[in-house]
Amino acid sequence: MEITPEAVREGLTRARYITTARVETVLYLALVLEKPLLVEGPAGAGKTELAKVVAAMLGTELIRLQCYEGLDEAHALYEWNYQKQLLRLQVDRDTETSWEELSAHVFSRDYLLERPLLRAIVAPRRVVLLIDEVDKADEEFEAFLLEVLSDYQVSVPELGTIHAIERPVVILTSNQRRELSEALKRRCLHLFLEFPGVEKEREIIALKVPDLDERLRARVAEFVAGLRRLGLRKAPSIAETLDWARALVALGIRELDADAVRRTLAVLLKHEEDVHRAEPKIAALRRR
Amino acid sequence: MKDRLAALIGALRARGVPVSVAEAIDAATAAAAVGIERVALADALAAALVKDEGDRALFDECFARVFRARAAASAAARRRRSRTSAQEGGDAGAALSHGGGSGTRGRDSPVSAVSTSAAATAPRRSPAGVSEAPPSSTSHAPASVGREVGGAAGAAKNDEAVRGASFAACDDAGAPSRRSMARARALRALPFDAMSPRDVDEATVLVRALAQQVSVRLRRRLRPRPRWRLDFRRTLRAATPHGGVPLVRYFRGRRPRPPALVALCDLSASTATASDFFLALLAPAAAWFARVRLFGFVDRLVEIEFVDGRVRPAARLDLMARSDFGRVLADLTTEVATDLTADTVLLVLGDARNNRRPPRADLLRLARARVRRVVWLNPEPLRRWDSGDSVIGLYARHVDVLVPCGSIAELAAAVAAMVRR
Numbered sequence: 038m039e040i041t042p043e044a045v046r047e048g049l050t051r052a053r054y055i056t057t058a059r060v061e062t063v064l065y066l067a068l069v070l071e072k073p074l075l076v077e078g079p080a081g082a083g084k085t086e087l088a089k090v091v092a093a094m095l096g097t098e099l100i101r102l103q104c105y106e107g108l109d110e111a112h113a114l115y116e117w118n119y120q121k122q123l124l125r126l127q128v129d130r131d132t133e134t135s136w137e138e139l140s141a142h143v144f145s146r147d148y149l150l151e152r153p154l155l156r157a158i159v160a161p162r163r164v165v166l167l168i169d170e171v172d173k174a175d176e177e178f179e180a181f182l183l184e185v186l187s188d189y190q191v192s193v194p195e196l197g198t199i200h201a202i203e204r205p206v207v208i209l210t211s212n213q214r215r216e217l218s219e220a221l222k223r224r225c226l227h228l229f230l231e232f233p234g235v236e237k238e239r240e241i242i243a244l245k246v247p248d249l250d251e252r253l254r255a256r257v258a259e260f261v262a263g264l265r266r267l268g269l270r271k272a273p274s275i276a277e278t279l280d281w282a283r284a285l286v287a288l289g290i291r292e293l294d295a296d297a298v299r300r301t302l303a304v305l306l307k308h309e310e311d312v313h314r315a316e317p318k319i320a321a322l323r324r325r
Numbered sequence: 326m327k328d329r330l331a332a333l334i335g336a337l338r339a340r341g342v343p344v345s346v347a348e349a350i351d352a353a354t355a356a357a358a359v360g361i362e363r364v365a366l367a368d369a370l371a372a373a374l375v376k377d378e379g380d381r382a383l384f385d386e387c388f389a390r391v392f393r394a395r396a397a398a399s400a401a402a403r404r405r406r407s408r409t410s411a412q413e414g415g416d417a418g419a420a421l422s423h424g425g426g427s428g429t430r431g432r433d434s435p436v437s438a439v440s441t442s443a444a445a446t447a448p449r450r451s452p453a454g455v456s457e458a459p460p461s462s463t464s465h466a467p468a469s470v471g472r473e474v475g476g477a478a479g480a481a482k483n484d485e486a487v488r489g490a491s492f493a494a495c496d497d498a499g500a501p502s503r504r505s506m507a508r509a510r511a512l513r514a515l516p517f518d519a520m521s522p523r524d525v526d527e528a529t530v531l532v533r534a535l536a537q538q539v540s541v542r543l544r545r546r547l548r549p550r551p552r553w554r555l556d557f558r559r560t561l562r563a564a565t566p567h568g569g570v571p572l573v574r575y576f577r578g579r580r581p582r583p584p585a586l587v588a589l590c591d592l593s594a595s596t597a598t599a600s601d602f603f604l605a606l607l608a609p610a611a612a613w614f615a616r617v618r619l620f621g622f623v624d625r626l627v628e629i630e631f632v633d634g635r636v637r638p639a640a641r642l643d644l645m646a647r648s649d650f651g652r653v654l655a656d657l658t659t660e661v662a663t664d665l666t667a668d669t670v671l672l673v674l675g676d677a678r679n680n681r682r683p684p685r686a687d688l689l690r691l692a693r694a695r696v697r698r699v700v701w702l703n704p705e706p707l708r709r710w711d712s713g714d715s716v717i718g719l720y721a722r723h724v725d726v727l728v729p730c731g732s733i734a735e736l737a738a739a740v741a742a743m744v745r746r
Contacts, residue, residue, distance in 0.1 A: 042359070063368060065358070123570060219343065222376035222377075224347075228372060
């Protein structure tokens with residue numbers, strides 16, 4: 038698709054992602070400027086979903102790299118397929134092959150296990166690369182990522198440098214468990230994804246759980262927004278709101294009274310202390 | 326446009342937001358890509374220039390000041406208001422009615438919204454780049470807005486300020502998490518000696534979360550590393566079914582031996598906050614050390630316990646006494662000598678203000694010879710080191726690592742560095 042602000046807006050709508058003008062603008066920029074997009078915000082505000090939607094919108098593949106502490110190049114970039122190399126050597130044992138031929142053979146692309154970063158770079162068409170929860174990876178890995186993200190090239194000592202054929206759309210997400218380095222931030226466009234307001238959340242519920250009647254939908258959105266203001270240990274995510282809406286439909290609840298809320302609160306709140314904190318406020322939240 | 330952009334970047338830099346040249350170029354490209362529609366332009370420039378959501382309010386303020394074309398602005402404001410009402414309906418509405426009473430979006434409602442947002446806007450950076458806490462008694466009168474923007478009192482300036490801040494009001498109304506994030510960031514950078522009791526309370530919660538991270542990190546470091554050395558025997562045995570071809574390799578890693586910890590904390594009034602937070606950071610990680618002994622000191626060394634966020638000394642400790650590091654070191658090398666072993670990390674938190682008493686740096690050298698590492702954390706700002714009665718320079722020669730720990734951020738970095746080997 039040709040990238041224009043309107044096309045991005047339409048694409049997001051078609052991919053069933055409801056969002057704000059800000060997100061549309063920044064996403065459009067990331068696509069046009071071909072810069073990585075760093076998405077920060079509270080857990081459950083739809084950061085990962087955004088990447089999936091972008092892939093759907095562009096009609097392309099999503100390559101996901103989930104970060105964790107201890108993630109290294111072998112798992113992020115490439116690894117030699119040791120077993121396959123060994124098999125090759127076994128097969129070649131009786132044939133007369135020179136050392137040069139052999140080494141050129143076992144260190145060729147066929148014997149390379151491509152991990153997400155390399156796969157995104159060598160992909161023949163533009164893909165979406167999601168580097169999820171980059172704040173969980175070590176600082177060393179972040180530094181390594183810089184190199185990949187600034188030039189979109191990877192060097193494999195045995196093969197030489199591999200350049201990206203089509204620059205992937207890179208989306209990084211962070212929950213701010215730690216500060217990311219300034220250098221990484223500098224290279225990215227920045228987007229802060231906040232929980233949606235009541236109106237937006239109502240639209241999302243309408244889209245994803247159409248069975249919930251309209252009045253109840255508004256009450257659900259308001260109640261969840263109220264919960265998020267309580268400063269809980271883990272504020273309910275959008276996915277949890279949708280789960281709750283589905284639960285209400287499944288239980289045939291027509292009225293959001295205190296009892297109904299109490300019975301289903303476990304869908305929204307996953308920590309005992311949060312439940313204790315929210316329970317006395319149920320009446321007040323409902324009235325809002 | 327170029328001039329405006331330069332002015333905007335200048336304004337941001339003046340307020341302490343770091344903007345690199347590359348980001349400035351990005352901003353220009355971004356502006357060219359989105360055009361001059363005001364809201365989109367603001368979002369685009371913010372995405373390129375502001376990498377810390379805590380600075381967004383500041384950006385909006387600067388943006389409004391630089392791009393002040395009046396007609397366009399009022400038109401955009403009208404559009405923005407209608408957009409915001411559709412978007413963040415409940416939240417924005419709540420904030421507006423909180424200030425304006427009726428909640429109608431009339432001519433004057435943004436002004437009243439501003440007064441609340443000005444009070445609520447998270448701590449901003451001063452030109453020096455140091456975060457400062459919001460004044461606890463920000464008045465809710467619109468007059469405070471003028472002060473927010475830099476002491477402008479004229480009607481025109483005030484109007485402009487209102488516009489700038491109403492931008493922030495629209496965005497911040499529905500963003501409790503963003504505000505708390507900005508607050509957390511400010512707290513992390515706030516020097517201990519500038520903390521009010523309320524700051525300390527809030528920081529305690531923050532430190533608890535950080536302590537959890539330190540603990541997790543330490544546990545990971547102490548996990549056996551499998552990829553170290555080929556486990557020859559196991560690899561060969563696994564190769565037998567494949568005719569001796571080692572298809573699967575097994576590796577053996579030695580479990581890193583956890584260090585023992587001896588920590589000395591200065592409990593005198595000047596460093597008490599730093600000590601408390603330090604102990605709070607260390608407490609959950611204690612399980613991952615082979616042995617932990619915590620000591621507090623002012624003029625002598627006393628073993629302490631850290632329970633439920635409180636320091637509990639084993640013997641009486643005079644907190645009002647004058648610090649005497651020399652005597653503390655003498656206590657250390659005599660009474661605690663058996664605990665200073667080759668796998669011990671000796672941690673000292675103190676400002677090394679010795680009240681002109683003998684510093685006894687030779688004892689520290691002695692202690693260092695017996696332990697694996699000596700790490701000294703100094704809660705004083707760097708520029709005050711070695712001033713007056715501080716003898717940190719004498720001790721610095723006999724420690725492996727000397728780091729400042731004047732704020733939570735520095736403290737966390739110091740503890741993380743200590744955990745890393």
